[in-house]
Amino acid sequence: QQQVKQSPQSLIVQKGGISIINCAYENTAFDYFPWYQQFPGKGPALLIAIRPDVSEKKEGRFTISFNKSAKQFSLHIMDSQPGDSATYFCAASRTTSGTYKYIFGTGTRLKVLA
Amino acid sequence: DTEVTQTPKHLVMGMTNKKSLKCEQHMGHRAMYWYKQKAKKPPELMFVYSYEKLSINESVPSRFSPECPNSSLLNLHLHALQPEDSALYLCASSRPGRRTYNEQFFGPGTRLTVL
Numbered sequence: 302q303q304q305v306k307q308s309p310q311s312l313i314v315q316k317g318g319i320s321i322i323n324c325a326y327e328n329t330a331f332d333y334f335p336w337y338q339q340f341p342g343k344g345p346a347l348l349i350a351i352r353p354d355v356s357e358k359k360e361g362r363f364t365i366s367f368n369k370s371a372k373q374f375s376l377h378i379m380d381s382q383p384g385d386s387a388t389y390f391c392a393a394s395r396t397t398s399g400t401y402k403y404i405f406g407t408g409t410r411l412k413v414l415a
Numbered sequence: 416d417t418e419v420t421q422t423p424k425h426l427v428m429g430m431t432n433k434k435s436l437k438c439e440q441h442m443g444h445r446a447m448y449w450y451k452q453k454a455k456k457p458p459e460l461m462f463v464y465s466y467e468k469l470s471i472n473e474s475v476p477s478r479f480s481p482e483c484p485n486s487s488l489l490n491l492h493l494h495a496l497q498p499e500d501s502a503l504y505l506c507a508s509s510r511p512g513r514r515t516y517n518e519q520f521f522g523p524g525t526r527l528t529v530l
Contacts, residue, residue: 350517410455
């Protein structure tokens with residue numbers, strides 16, 4: 302119940318295309334869903350995040366779609382660029398008093414071809 | 416200042432050495448985290464400090480010893496490590512507040528190699 306399943310494991314997209322990465326969770330107590338972007342040898346960078354009171358959040362070329370009933374959320378990268386080539390991790394956490402553990406997905410390696 | 420800094424960037428140590436990793440943030444965050452990340456894997460939580468007190472220890476071997484001297488600083492003391500402990504060690508922090516506490520900001524990591 303604590304798992305977050307992420308797919309695909311790897312993704313190749315042409316420049317200008319749309320990259321879509323999906324995550325699914327089981328624990329309905331999760332209430333915060335961030336996406337992180339990580340370049341080789343660097344720390345993960347918070348890209349965008351959503352809470353279950355909204356179904357979509359957009360920041361620039363990045364959009365999170367959230368389906369509470371299906372317990373799924375996805376990251377859409379519009380107009381994908383070679384500079385977007387990185388590993389993307391979804392995560393889920395539960396808001397309780399104190400600190401918040403992240404349950405990470407297994408990661409998606411995105412390659413955008415020039 | 417919206418940055419988490421980590422030193423050193425790279426560390427090579429023998430199995431009998433004692434070394435320390437350092438993490439610093441000046442964002443007023445009151446939760447700080449240590450993660451371990453192996454190649455092609457997600458970060459794996461090791462420790463969480465909340466208001467300078469250890470709140471989570473994910474059953475980490477005692478050869479890893481965390482320390483939080485103040486609200487801005489987090490250390491990870493290493494002793495008698497094994498080659499399988501070689502990994503990228505990441506520090507993260509988050510700020511207090513019910514709706515903001517989830518937002519974890521990561522440092523660049525320390526690449527540790529144990530010979």
